[in-house]
Amino acid sequence: MTGVKSKWWTGLMFLVLVIGIIGCSSQADETRENKPSSPVSTEEQTTDSAAETQIISFVNGDVEIPTNPQRIVTQGYLADFLALGVKPVGAPDYELESPYVLDLIEGVADIGRIDGGSVEKILSLEPDLIVTVGGDEKLNEQYRKIAPTLIIPYGTYDNVHEEITAFGEILNKQKEAADWLSQFEVKVKSAKDSIQGLVKEGTTFSNFSLFGEDWYINGDGVNRGGQAIYQQLGLKAPDIVQKELIDQDKDTVTVSEEKLADYAGDYIFLDLSNGGSLDETSPVWSSLDAVKNNRVFKLDGERFWPYDPLAVEAQVQEIANMIQERFGQTEH
Secondary structure (H helix, E strand, O other), X not given: OOOOOOHHHHHHHHHHHHOOOOOXXXXXXXXXXXXXXXXXXXXXXXXXXXXXXXXXXXXXXXXXXXXOOOOEEEEOOHHXXXXXXXXXXXXXXXXXXXXXXXXXXXXXXXXXXXXXXXHHHHHHOOOOEEEEOOOOXXXXXXXXXXXXXXXXXXXXXOOHHHHHHHHHHHOOOHHHHHHHHHHHHHHHHHHHHHHOOOOXXXXXXXXXXXXXXXXXXXXXXXXXXXXXXXHHOOOEOOHHHHHHHHOOOOOEEEEOHHHHXXXXXXXXXXXXXXXXXXXXXXXXXXXXXXXXXXXXXXXXXXXXXXXXXXXXXXXXXXXXXXXXXHHHHHHO
16 A cells, blocks of 8 residues: 555445445446435424434434434544534544544544444443444444444445535534535635636546556545545546546446546546555556646545545645646646
8 A cells, every 4th residue: 555554544444345335346336326415304302301302314214313412423424523513422443543533533432443343342432322334234233222323324425515414414403514514615615716727727637546456537426535626626527537427426437557548637636545556657657648747646545535524625725735736836
């Protein structure tokens, strides 16, 4: 692996394997379907307690959860809670290693990985709500015996506005969600303004990953800063990427090296992961116009593997900085 050796990376890889959705696998070219933009909830008063509950209607059915949970354990959504000012009592080690949450996680317990060993640790934290990507139904059943468990499968959200809005509903923090999104939009506008006029109209940008020995083309979803590049900053994708991925709501597709030229834009964002080692002398790679003209942006895996709202918020500025540095000095 190239420069990505933290617990965050290894934890994410373990998660993806457990839930059977490898981030860059042959399944990655399947269309994302039936994703709720926000859960549907109704509140009801319990008969023997002052505590209120709400029913969340989600992909795996209706779940009754506290309206204002106080002790949350999360597996996969730590940043969403932190963005809305809610600090879970426990989260997996790989999420705690994300560079975007390091100054926000004091007091959050490390529950390890999503496996049988995490159950005892979760039980000891006495949660009143568990929110997880799920995947292992045997584990889900154990979690349900501990506390109400809301399963939000990996890849459910690939849009910051939908994701934060949904968590605002789950946490009964609709105002906080709206406020966060307002601030997010201000930051995105500032980043877009900072590169306005630097990028010549019609300039295209590709987002490639070399994952081990396999090449992937990434769209505007959860893969390698795709949301920041295309959704938020509005950089133009090559027509084939627009038609085959973005318009089809696909995160990524795998291609042979010989097909890279078909998807290559004027500029390329490049991620090397899972031991991917680029042969820069390869006849295919070295023949790409973007390579010949030194127009390749190499992405830091630790910073561009996360895809949560806090990550996207930071990635927007990081991509804008890359554009400013490259175009301001050598292109403009």
